[in-house]
Amino acid sequence: MVMTRDEKLAKINAHQERVNLIFEKIDTLRLMEKVLTLDNNKILEYIKESGLKGRGGAGFPTYLKWKLAADQKSDVKYVICNADEGEPGTFKDRKILEEQAEKVFTGMAICAKVIGASLGYIYLRGEYNFLVPLLVTKMNVFNDDMKKFGFNFTIDLRSGSGAYICGEETALIESMEGYRGEARNKPPYPAEKGYLGKPTVINNVETLVYCTMIVLNEGKKFKNFGTEISTGSKVFSVSGDADVEGIYELELGMTIQEFVDLFGDGDTKAVQVGGASGFCVPRKKFKETIIGFEGVPTGGSMMLFNSSRSMYHILMNYMEFMQEESCGQCTPCRVGCQQLVKGIQAIKHKKRPASYLDELVKLAKTMRVASKCGLGQSVANPFISIVENFREEIIY
Amino acid sequence: MQSSENIVRKAVKKYGKGRENLLPILQMVRKENNYLSEDQLREIATEMDLSAADVYGVATFYSFMDMQPKGKNIIRICKTITCFMKGKDSIVTALEDALGIKMGETTPDRKFSLLEANCIGWCHKGPAMLINDKVYVELTPEKAIQALEEYR
Known part of the structure; x- marks a missing residue:
């Protein structure tokens, strides 16, 4: 069953239209007016019922985050929108911010009402600085609107400066507080002790828009999509050897095979799900692998590779990325990333035997348990999934 | 270094001396000449009452905070x-x-x-x-x- 590109596009668009939550045009002001009359518990209930999990990649239940922050006794709390989208192969938040900034702000305001925050920040990656004028203009309008509603909530914007690790929520807080973006130990979680020591909810751009839509639809629609474990839909960033590339909102729970049929170029040998910190799925596992928390979880990065690509090259690219972006504070990640890069180079150049690869896999597994934050812990994901499925390409 | 002193003062005045403003201040100062000089980092440290090593540590962490003279x-x-x-x-x-x-x-x-x-x-x-x-x-x-x- 080979489809032409037009047939694929038609199918993808039909799929998108059926879901259509993130990019649907809505009247955010009218929604905010309504939200301000709602009971906080009711809003929390909507979010809980929806089963929404964070869309940045880690997949923490949004309800729990909000509830934890709401339960904290503090006069000062913060809402932060994590717009530090830096995972290789991810670019959906850029489009969401460009086209649906009001829905992002509204999600922040809803969260602020629920937890009792009066200040919100957007932490925007430096690479997206071209969005600043647009966002500031829209933000000022939104802030004025909130004032008119008599709702004490203001949003401000902060820019990053090219550090991938600052997408990790505790590193983001460190960065916002004027420090090196080095992750903290958890607990305490930011919801208990976050920005400037105050309870802070940090949500990804897309998560906030889903919150807006879940409240708009009173908990309905969103949970009609997806599976029991991965409810709802997700915005995917599709790139690589694909007939159709770009940003698409799709239901969770489809298999990689279904995905590849829609987007691939007919010769897909592997899909990297979740970027440089995600998992590589080889062709033989396309049918059994579900895109979602029960299979391969993802922040939405889907990179397709056809049979002309060297998996060694791809692995090296990811490992060099991790080596550069490791913040360096904990030894397993700092030294581990360097040794993985050196190690696969040494094997390729026959300076080490093929069996050395097994040692490197052990190192990656150690990094998974011994690293301080998600960056170091996740290096094992691409490393092991590529090495185990494409061993001969790494060695020869 | 009259001009660099000005930009540092301007940035600190704009954002405030609180530690949480260090990143925006570094960004603004960097933008002036497309890099941060060690002199500027020292001035920022003095203005914000931080140690120069601390400010240097933060600046060098971020890849967009160029620490060598760069082109326009x-x-x-x-x-x-x-x-x-x-x-x-x-x-x-x-x-x-x-x-x-x-x-x-x-x-x-x-x-x-x-x-x-x-x-x-x-x-x-x-x-x-x-x-x-x-x-x-x-x-x-x-x-x-x-x-x-x-x-x-």
Whole structure:
């Protein structure tokens, strides 16, 4: 069953239209007016019922985050929108911010009402600085609107400066507080002790828009999509050897095979799900692998590779990325990333035997348990999934 | 260093002396000359009542806080795998030839610096690059060279 590109596009668009939550045009002001009359518990209930999990990649239940922050006794709390989208192969938040900034702000305001925050920040990656004028203009309008509603909530914007690790929520807080973006130990979680020591909810751009839509639809629609474990839909960033590339909102729970049929170029040998910190799925596992928390979880990065690509090259690219972006504070990640890069180079150049690869896999597994934050812990994901499925390409 | 003192004071005045304003202050000061000098870092430390080592530590953590003198315009080419697959190397070669410098260098007239960056978020339209804050996508060697003209 080979489809032409037009047939694929038609199918993808039909799929998108059926879901259509993130990019649907809505009247955010009218929604905010309504939200301000709602009971906080009711809003929390909507979010809980929806089963929404964070869309940045880690997949923490949004309800729990909000509830934890709401339960904290503090006069000062913060809402932060994590717009530090830096995972290789991810670019959906850029489009969401460009086209649906009001829905992002509204999600922040809803969260602020629920937890009792009066200040919100957007932490925007430096690479997206071209969005600043647009966002500031829209933000000022939104802030004025909130004032008119008599709702004490203001949003401000902060820019990053090219550090991938600052997408990790505790590193983001460190960065916002004027420090090196080095992750903290958890607990305490930011919801208990976050920005400037105050309870802070940090949500990804897309998560906030889903919150807006879940409240708009009173908990309905969103949970009609997806599976029991991965409810709802997700915005995917599709790139690589694909007939159709770009940003698409799709239901969770489809298999990689279904995905590849829609987007691939007919010769897909592997899909990297979740970027440089995600998992590589080889062709033989396309049918059994579900895109979602029960299979391969993802922040939405889907990179397709056809049979002309060297998996060694791809692995090296990811490992060099991790080596550069490791913040360096904990030894397993700092030294581990360097040794993985050196190690696969040494094997390729026959300076080490093929069996050395097994040692490197052990190192990656150690990094998974011994690293301080998600960056170091996740290096094992691409490393092991590529090495185990494409061993001969790494060695020869 | 009259002018650099001014920009540091201006930045601290704009954002405030609180530690949480250090990043915006560094960003504003960096923007003036496209890099942060050690003198400026010392001035920031004095103004904000922090140790110079502390400020230096923060500044050097972030890859966009250039610590060496750079050109007036900074080109950052995405080197992540998807941009590579779409011909990033040919863009680099074209720019190196057009500018007469190698990756990582600055032109003698200090107009351009050529750098690589990790994923800049345009994978579906690679190869991509930033010149300062502006994005250029779906590059060909010709388009890349043409983009330089805007800054000549």
